[in-house]
Amino acid sequence: QQQVKQSPQSLIVQKGGISIINCAYENTAFDYFPWYQQFPGKGPALLIAIRPDVSEKKEGRFTISFNKSAKQFSLHIMDSQPGDSATYFCAASGNNAGNMLTFGGGTRLMVKP
């Protein structure tokens, strides 16, 4: 049973458009929500993260929106570029002894020139 559900599985966006990826979680003990970016043949790399005391966090063209009551969070990529083409994973973690992350199923983003 997946505790973090991610959608869509794949996404095609034109260059300059906005890419939006959504995640929903079930465990109310989760209090840390990172997004990872993965290029083919590479391991995932931390992109941006948020804690539930804020509703939005922005870093450059990347923004996380967080809705605690709905138990949902999303990644927005503004002015999407072909270099953003990658697989994106949302994740969540609570106060556990091993800093363990639970990952969503991933979204393969393709940005067309």
Add this chain to the structure above:
Amino acid sequence: NAGVTQTPKFRVLKTGQSMTLLCAQDMNHEYMYWYRQDPGMGLRLIHYSVGEGTTAKGEVPDGYNVSRLKKQNFLLGLESAAPSQTSVYFCASTFRGREGYGYTFGSGTRLTVV
């Protein structure tokens, strides 16, 4: 360069064979993890370690064993490989503590069991 190194990068096994995947990190991280990545299922935690000499089961531990004899190394063993273990395996590490939670991942091991 500092980071997480996984060996081997590719491997083909026959059903029933055994093998060990090695993960080494040079960042003095306390915590280390083994994940498997399968299409549409994201990354699922196999085993993890919070320190030298300690290991614990994750979400999908069956068929795998791990050891962490040295702080910098985390080994994943497949005792008797099965086709269901065909996957890409990632090792990750991070510091102890609740700030950041940023994992550093290796580049993965692509394993095929035939």
